[in-house]
Amino acid sequence: MSNNSLPKPYYQDDSVTIYHADCRDILPLLPDKSIDLVLTDPPYGLGNQEWDKQMPYGILTYCLEHYDCPIVWFGSAPKLPADIRQFTVAPERVLVWCPRFTQSHTMRNKIAYRWHPIYLWRLHNNHNIRWDIIDIPTESWLPATRNWWYHPASKPSELISLLATLATGNGVILDPFLGSGTTAYCAKKLNRKCIGIEISEDYCRIAARRCSQAVLPLEVEQVQQGQGDSQPLMFPIMTPPTKGNKVRDKMSVNKVIKETNGE
Numbered sequence: 001m002s003n004n005s006l007p008k009p010y011y012q013d014d015s016v017t018i019y020h021a022d023c024r025d026i027l028p029l030l031p032d033k034s035i036d037l038v039l040t041d042p043p044y045g046l047g048n049q050e051w052d053k054q055m056p057y058g059i060l061t062y063c064l065e066h067y068d069c070p071i072v073w074f075g076s077a078p079k080l081p082a083d084i085r086q087f088t089v090a091p092e093r094v095l096v097w098c099p100r101f102t103q104s105h106t107m108r109n110k111i112a113y114r115w116h117p118i119y120l121w122r123l124h125n126n127h128n129i130r131w132d133i134i135d136i137p138t139e140s141w142l143p144a145t146r147n148w149w150y151h152p153a154s155k156p157s158e159l160i161s162l163l164a165t166l167a168t169g170n171g172v173i174l175d176p177f178l179g180s181g182t183t184a185y186c187a188k189k190l191n192r193k194c195i196g197i198e199i200s201e202d203y204c205r206i207a208a209r210r211c212s213q214a215v216l217p218l219e220v221e222q223v224q225q226g227q228g229d230s231q232p233l234m235f236p237i238m239t240p241p242t243k244g245n246k247v248r249d250k251m252s253v254n255k256v257i258k259e260t261n262g263e
């Protein structure tokens with residue numbers, strides 16, 4: 001790659017482009033104003049995963065300065081006070097994603113966290129989000145809900161599809177922290193375009209596999225709170241997290257990688 005040209009995508013189709021890279025290297029190569037929505041679920045700084053050392057506040061500032069579009073940025077409840085202090089521009093709204101159960105590893109004072117903040121900037125009114133509390137269930141790695149695209153922080157497609165309605169027309173959605181590719185998968189189903197960047201090749205592989213199989217478009221009108229394409233899960237609130245979660249997580253990621261390799 002020359003100094004200022006984009007590298008060859010890891011995966012590309014008519015809707016989705018995935019770069020296997022550090023987003024800090026790719027973002028400066030994307031033209032300003034080429035993005036219609038930044039929708040991302042970055043590292044939270046909880047330290048539960050290798051990739052989760054620190055929230056990348058600098059990338060948020062970069063997006064605020066270089067793109068004039070809406071920005072949707074996931075956070076974590078324990079880090080909300082620190083996040084608010086670090087943001088260079090205060091969010092306009094905070095949505096609360098409050099699934100019926102969560103695999104959060106995080107508890108304090110013997111109380112497990114069960115909600116996640118979603119920070120929003122540059123909101124417009126043309127979207128299908130109706131309530132600031134969103135109770136869409138997680139697609140988790142509990143045995144009964146096991147999804148092959150396992151990622152310890154994968155977000156439900158119903159939730160991401162709802163937030164993706166903030167990208168108007170056939171707009172381009174940027175996710176600099178793509179993980180298992182949920183944003184790209186949902187963008188494609190909603191007839192939008194997505195540029196995704198992911199530093200882990202294992203997750204790029206899973207994301208590419210998901211996108212190559214996402215062929216059925218979903219009507220935007222269908223995507224309203226409670227009407228997405230994932231099945232409602234009939235689970236009670238789970239027992240608060242235990243130390244064993246980390247082990248299960250690693251094992252299941254390895255299993256998915258093997259499955260996507262056809263092993």
Ligand SMILES: C[S@@+](CC[C@H](N)C(=O)[O-])C[C@H]1O[C@@H](n2cnc3c(N)ncnc32)[C@H](O)[C@@H]1O
Nearest residue numbers: 022023041051153154155177179180182198199
């Ligand atoms: C919270 S996860 C995203 C999960 C995603 N929403 C999903 O549904 O699968 C954050 C991801 O950011 C990736 N990541 C961390 N630092 C990165 C960087 N500098 N550039 C690109 N990706 C990065 C991690 O590997 C991790 O997969």
